[in-house]
Amino acid sequence: DIEMTQSPSSLSASVGDRVTISCQASQDISNYLNWYQQKPGKAPKLLIYDASSLETGVPLRFIGRGSGTDFTLTINSLQPEDIATYYCQQFDNLPFTFGPGTKVDIK
Amino acid sequence: EVQLLESGGGLVQPGGSLRLSCAASGFTFSRYEMNWVRQAPGKGLEWVSYISASGTSKTYADSVKGRLTISRDNAKNSLYLQMNSLRAEDTAVYYCARDIGYDSRGLPKPGYFQNWGQGTLVTVSS
Numbered sequence: 001d002i003e004m005t006q007s008p009s010s011l012s013a014s015v016g017d018r019v020t021i022s023c024q025a026s027q028d029i030s031n032y033l034n035w036y037q038q039k040p041g042k043a044p045k046l047l048i049y050d051a052s053s054l055e056t057g058v059p060l061r062f063i064g065r066g067s068g069t070d071f072t073l074t075i076n077s078l079q080p081e082d083i084a085t086y087y088c089q090q091f092d093n094l095p096f097t098f099g100p101g102t103k104v105d106i107k
Numbered sequence: 108e109v110q111l112l113e114s115g116g117g118l119v120q121p122g123g124s125l126r127l128s129c130a131a132s133g134f135t136f137s138r139y140e141m142n143w144v145r146q147a148p149g150k151g152l153e154w155v156s157y158i159s160a161s162g163t164s165k166t167y168a169d170s171v172k173g174r175l176t177i178s179r180d181n182a183k184n185s186l187y188l189q190m191n192s193l194r195a196e197d198t199a200v201y202y203c204a205r206d207i208g209y210d211s212r213g214l215p216k217p218g219y220f221q222n223w224g225q226g227t228l229v230t231v232s233s
Contacts, residue, residue, distance in 0.1 A: 032210075032216070032218065034218075034219060034220070036152075036220070038152075042225075043202055043223035043224065043225055043226055044144075044152065044202075044220070044223055045223070046219070046220060046221050046222075049207070049211075049219050049221075050210065050211050053211060055221070087151065087152055089152070089154075089218075089220070090218075091216065091217065091218020091219065094157075094166055095154055095166075095168050095169070096142075096154040096157075096218050097154065098151055098152040098153070098154070099151075100151050101151045101152075
């Protein structure tokens, strides 16, 4: 199985800050990487697919980059509504696997 | 608007069975692949099972293989998860998720969980 790791596990930042979350795959997954946002008590929401494509309706401040084994999700100008846990997920190989999540809150 | 509504969760004893349902609306259900994803209390996300649009292809996580069975009824716009021989470690919120099914080049590639239901809680405890 492909193992996904994320760092940091949590972070606290101020409104307006740029925040970057890293995701690493245990083997080359090309660009078969998605990012999800999960707010407390809610279902996950697809933010970024194919490593860098923005899902319809997602604010432009969310930027995905990377390929191979190393990926990042950047939130430009953090907003209060971005408080959530963010998960990366690979779909290059079955079983589909998620990273452990990065919890983002406001300082 | 795409809507997915799970039901069937509840409290069940270890070794027991439960059948989850996911009612789909707002899209042509028979054209989309579907998945079940679960989340144990306070934990991360775990993919559980996938089913093709026709229902002929199914895959499972090793942790549930032989105990959980995914199925669908396209005439009823519904997805199911039959859960047998339940264990404490199956305790989780279970989400159904619609799969885009194709990559950006239009090639078949499951694994994009584009839409999610609100989830249904399964608790396995004596």
